[in-house]
Each structure stands twice: as C-alpha cells, then as structure tokens.
Amino acid sequence: MSRQPQQMELFPASQIAERLGNNDRLMEMILERNNIIRAWKQVCANKGAPGVDGMKTSQLGNYLAKHWPEIEQDLLNCKHKPLPVKRKEIPKPDGGVRLLGIPTVLDRFIQQAIAQILEQVWEPFFSEYSYGFRPGKSAHDAVVQGKRYMVEGYTYVVDMDLSKFFDRVSHDRLMSRLAGRIKDKRVLKVIRQYLRSGIMISGATIPTEEGTPQGGPLSPLLSNIVLDELDKELEKRGHRYVRYADDFMIFCKSRKAAERVMQSITRFLTVKLKLKVNQDKSAVSRPWLRKFLGFTYFQMCGQSKIRIHAKSMKRFKDKVRELTSRKRGKSLWQVIQELNQYFRGWWNYFRLTEAQSFLKGLKIWIMRRLRSLVWKQWKNPKTRVRNLEKLGIAHHDAMLCGNARKKYWHMSKIKWVAIAMPERYFIEKGLYLPGN
Numbered sequence: 001m002s003r004q005p006q007q008m009e010l011f012p013a014s015q016i017a018e019r020l021g022n023n024d025r026l027m028e029m030i031l032e033r034n035n036i037i038r039a040w041k042q043v044c045a046n047k048g049a050p051g052v053d054g055m056k057t058s059q060l061g062n063y064l065a066k067h068w069p070e071i072e073q074d075l076l077n078c079k080h081k082p083l084p085v086k087r088k089e090i091p092k093p094d095g096g097v098r099l100l101g102i103p104t105v106l107d108r109f110i111q112q113a114i115a116q117i118l119e120q121v122w123e124p125f126f127s128e129y130s131y132g133f134r135p136g137k138s139a140h141d142a143v144v145q146g147k148r149y150m151v152e153g154y155t156y157v158v159d160m161d162l163s164k165f166f167d168r169v170s171h172d173r174l175m176s177r178l179a180g181r182i183k184d185k186r187v188l189k190v191i192r193q194y195l196r197s198g199i200m201i202s203g204a205t206i207p208t209e210e211g212t213p214q215g216g217p218l219s220p221l222l223s224n225i226v227l228d229e230l231d232k233e234l235e236k237r238g239h240r241y242v243r244y245a246d247d248f249m250i251f252c253k254s255r256k257a258a259e260r261v262m263q264s265i266t267r268f269l270t271v272k273l274k275l276k277v278n279q280d281k282s283a284v285s286r287p288w289l290r291k292f293l294g295f296t297y298f299q300m301c302g303q304s305k306i307r308i309h310a311k312s313m314k315r316f317k318d319k320v321r322e323l324t325s326r327k328r329g330k331s332l333w334q335v336i337q338e339l340n341q342y343f344r345g346w347w348n349y350f351r352l353t354e355a356q357s358f359l360k361g362l363k364i365w366i367m368r369r370l371r372s373l374v375w376k377q378w379k380n381p382k383t384r385v386r387n388l389e390k391l392g393i394a395h396h397d398a399m400l401c402g403n404a405r406k407k408y409w410h411m412s413k414i415k416w417v418a419i420a421m422p423e424r425y426f427i428e429k430g431l432y433l434p435g436n
Contacts, residue, residue: 024183024184025184026117026121026182026183026184026186026187027075027076027184027186027187027190028076029117030075030113030114030116030117030187031072031075031076031113035113035116035117036113038113038116039109039110039112039113039116040060040061040064040109042112042116042217043057043060043105043108043109043112043217044057044058044060044061046108048102048105048108049086049088049102050102050104050105051083051085051086051102051103051104051105051107051108052083052084052085052086052104052200053083053104053105053106055104055105055106056105057105059105060105060106060109063106064109071106071110075110075186075190076186078186078189078190080110080190080193081193082103082104082107082110082193082194082197083103083104083107083197084197084198084199084200084205085101085102085103085107085197085198085199085200085213085215085216086101086102086103086199086200087099087100087101087102087199087200087201088100088101088102088215098214099167099213099214100213100214100215101199101213101214101215101216102215103194103197103215103216107194107197107216108216108217110190111194111216111217111218112217114187114190114191114218115217115218115220115221118182118187118218118221119135119221121181121182122181122221122224122225122228123135125181125228126224126228126231127228127231127232127235127243129145129231129234129235129241129242129243130224130227130228130231130243130244131145131242131243131244132220132223132224132243132244132245132247133220133221133223133224133245134224139244139293139294139349140352142242142243142244142292142293143292143293143295143306143352144306144352145242146242146249146251146287146292146297147297147304147305147306149240149242149251150251150287150297150299150304151303151304152240153253154240154251154252154253155251155253155286155287156251156252156253156254156255156257156258156284156285156286156287157249157250157251157252157258157284157285157286157287157290158249158250158251158252158258158261158262158265158282158284159249159282159283159284159285159290159292160248160249160250160262160265160266160269160277160282161247161277161278161281161282162246162269162275162276162277162278163275163276163277163278164276165223165246165275166211166212166213166214166219166223166246167210167211167213168210168211168274168275168276169210169211169212169222169223169226169275170210170273170274171192171195171196171209171210173226173273173274174195174212174222174225174226175188175191175192175195177225177226177228177229178191178225191218191222194216194218195208195211195212196208196209199213220245223245223246224245226273227243227245227246229272229273230243230248230265230268230269230273231243233265233268233272234250234265239251239252239261240252242292244293247292247293249287249290249292250265251287255284258284259284262282262284266282287304291309291311291312294308294309294312294349294350295307295308295309295312295350295352295353296308296309296310298355305354305355306352306353306354306355307353307354307355308350308353308355308358312350313358316346317365319342320339320342320366320369321369323335323338323339323342324339324369324370324372324373326372326373326376326408331377332370332373332374332377332429333429333430335370335373336426336429336430336431337430339431339432340430340431340432343432343433343434344432346434347434347435350434351435356435359434359435362434363423363433363434363435366433367412367418367421367422367423367426368409368412368413369412370421370426370431371411371412371417371418371421372408372409372411372412373408374421375408375411375412375417376408381402381403382402384398384401384402385398385399385401385402385403387420388401388402388416388417388420391420391421391425392419392420393416393419393420397416398416400416401414401416401417
C-alpha cells in the first residue's frame with residue numbers, strides 16, 4: 001500500500017457482481033485496493049477485542065501501511081498463516097455459555113475482505129426465506145414471515161434447535177460446497193487455513209478439526225453456505241419455513257404433518273449434514289407456545305399477531321433491576337444515561353410487537369424502580385421532607401412520608417411519593433422510555 005488506507009475511496013460492492021463470471025482469479029478481486037479499503041473500514045467500525053497478538057483495531061491502518069506488500073504476496077502465494085483464535089465465553093440468557101473465537105485484527109481484516117467478495121458469489125443463490133446475516137434482510141423480516149404463514153393457516157410449527165451448530169460444522173463438507181462455486185484454489189486454501197487455525201486457551205493452541213468459530217467475519221457467511229443445503233431440501237419438499245442463521249421453524253397445517261416433518265428433517269440434518277439436533281429444545285407445537293428470535297405470536301379476534309416472548313421480557317426486567325440497583329452507588333443521572341442506552345437498543349429491536357398494552361404496566365414498574373432509588377439517595381427524613389415539599393407536596397403529607405420507616409420499594413408506590421415523582425419528573429431529567 002503506497003498510501004494510508006483512510007485516503008482511499010470505497011469500492012462499491014455492486015460493481016463486483018458484474019465481474020464475477022469465471023472466478024478462477026477471485027483472489028485478485030479480494031485483494032483489489034477498493035475491496036481492501038472497504039474491509040479495513042468495516043473492521044475498524046466493528047471495533048472488537050484484540051486477538052492473541054494483542055493488536056487493536058486502531059493500530060490496523062498503520063500496520064497495513066507498513067506491511068501490506070508482504071501480506072498481499074503471502075495471500076497470492078498461499079503462504080499466509082492465520083494465528084489461532086482467542087477463546088471467549090459469553091453467558092447465554094437461558095444458561096450455559098456461547099463459545100466465541102476472536103481472530104486477530106489482521107485476520108479479521110482478511111476474512112472481511114474475503115467475505116465481501118464471496119457474498120457476491122453466493123448471495124444470488126441463497127433462499128429468500130433465509131434471513132440471517134444477509135444484506136437487506138433482518139430478524140424482523142423473519143418474524144413477519146412466520147406471521148404470514150399463520151395467516152395462511154399454517155398454525156403448527158416444527159421448532160428445531162441445532163446443538164452447538166457453529167462447533168460441529170464439517171470442514172470437508174463445507175469445503176466441498178465452497179468448491180462448487182469457487183474455482184480459485186488459493187481462496188479455498190486460505191479459507192481452510194482459517195477453519196483449521198486452532199483455538200488458544202491459556203496459552204496452549206488446540207487444533208480445530210471441525211466447526212467455524214463464532215467471532216470472525218467469515219463465520220456468518222459460511223454458516224449460511226452450510227445451511228443452504230437445508231434450505232434447498234425444504235424448498236424441494238414444498239415446506240413453509242423461515243430461517244435466521246441456525247434458528248429455524250417449519251410451519252405446517254396439522255400436528256400429524258408437523259410430526260412427520262420433524263422426523264424426516266431430523267434424519268436429513270443428522271445423516272446428510274452431520275449436524276446434531278437438540279431434542280430437549282426441539283418440539284412440534286403451536287407458534288404462540290414457542291419463542292423465535294425473542295418474539296412469539298398470539299391470536300386475537302381471529303387474527304395472528306406478534307408479541308414479545310415472556311423470556312425476553314424477563315431478561316429486560318432483570319437488566320433494569322441490575323441498572324437500578326440501589327447498591328451500585330450511581331447517581332440518578334448516571335442511572336438514567338445507562339437506562340437510556342439500554343432502552344433505545346431494546347426498543348429498536350422489540351418495537352415490532354403488536355401487543356403494546358404491556359407498555360403501560362412496564363412504565364409503572366420502571367417508575368417504581370427509579371422512585372425507590374431516589375428515596376434511598378435522599379437518605380434522611382429531613383432531606384425527604386424538604387425534597388417532597390419542593391416537588392409540591394403539602395407539609396403534613398411530606399412529614400408523614402418523609403418520616404415513614406417503610407422499605408424503599410414500599411415507599412415507591414405511596415401516593416404522595418408517586419405524585420411528587422411522576423413519569424414526567426424522570427422524563428424531564430432525560431429519561432427515554434420504550435414506546436415514547
């Protein structure tokens with residue numbers, strides 16, 4: 001690279017598709033200057049933790065400016081050696097841990113450059129009912145499609161859970177699928193090297209004979225390539241289904257049909273794709289009894305609708321309890337800032353719900369959490385009386401409340417405390433509430 005990456009123009013991805021044709025020189029397309037810059041910008045935007053070498057995303061630009069010619073030649077000559085990924089455990093909401101593999105920043109950058117081109121190769125062939133990690137598609141689209149099936153009368157679901165999907169992907173089978181559309185053997189070789197780069201745990205490198213570790217830019221695309229076989233099989237059989245990464249539901253018109261589908265697709269996944277179905281988490285059921293991407297469904301007046309699943313609501317309340325804990329020693333302003341950040345992200349996702357009557361009760365509960373926090377922060381009776389009076393409460397009523405010996409949560413619902421600190425009180429202090 002003769003100049004700093006940040007000085008270069010982005011290369012429109014749409015132009016890549018026009019040049020794919022015979023892709024036996026795919027590596028040259030991956031290494032084109034504009035594609036490289038797109039990859040660099042994306043990795044820097046994503047940030048993320050350093051890998052095993054300790055390099056940060058902020059250091060990547062300078063590193064590429066100094067070393068790009070050697071890196072480029074190593075990739076062209078199939079000499080690039082990826083470093084092992086760093087193991088990181090992320091707790092799952094329903095218990096257990098999700099195992100992530102964090103590549104080095106340099107390897108994330110190279111993977112991103114590869115993924116940008118391979119996406120153009122594979123995207124035209126993917127199913128329209130596959131929604132995960134795809135341009136122009138989202139989890140919301142997947143949930144809405146499920147609702148459409150219900151409207152059409154498909155009111156039974158085969159809800160299947162793939163056990164440790166990312167850890168069980170067969171390398172040989174995946175490479176065979178890749179070779180069906182990728183003719184450049186150099187690209188195939190570098191992808192295999194990434195699949196087999198190993199995992200570093202406590203300083204020791206453990207070889208990877210199967211799986212595509214979550215955490216790298218290539219993994220989402222590779223997972224879709226693996227499960228595209230499932231999509232094609234479901235389409236061939238004429239099934240109504242919706243898939244987001246390894247989460248998928250098949251919609252049927254009767255329980256018997258759903259049970260037959262469950263048996264046959266389980267056999268296909270285990271025998272053909274060499275994947276394991278988690279029988280404990282898979283079931284034939286009604287859509288409104290299952291959770292899909294944090295949502296579920298309900299029927300009202302003969303119409304199918306979308307709502308937030310109870311488990312998602314429980315996680316929301318658990319998080320609010322954590323942020324409004326009276327033991328954290330945070331000021332009201334600090335708590336509100338943290339809540340705002342969480343609320344905005346949460347509501348941006350769950351705004352899809354068509355059952356918003358719960359919001360009223362939810363806001364009342366949030367107000368009580370905040371009032372109990374403020375009540376503790378006011379500490380002594382004199383301060384409480386004085387502050388209640390400032391907020392318009394009569395002296396007699398302020399004295400009764402301020403000198404009460406009840407617990408904080410109890411006081412948060414007392415009439416005069418609630419009048420002194422209504423919803424407007426916290427909104428004026430900057431609080432953003434879901435649904436507002």
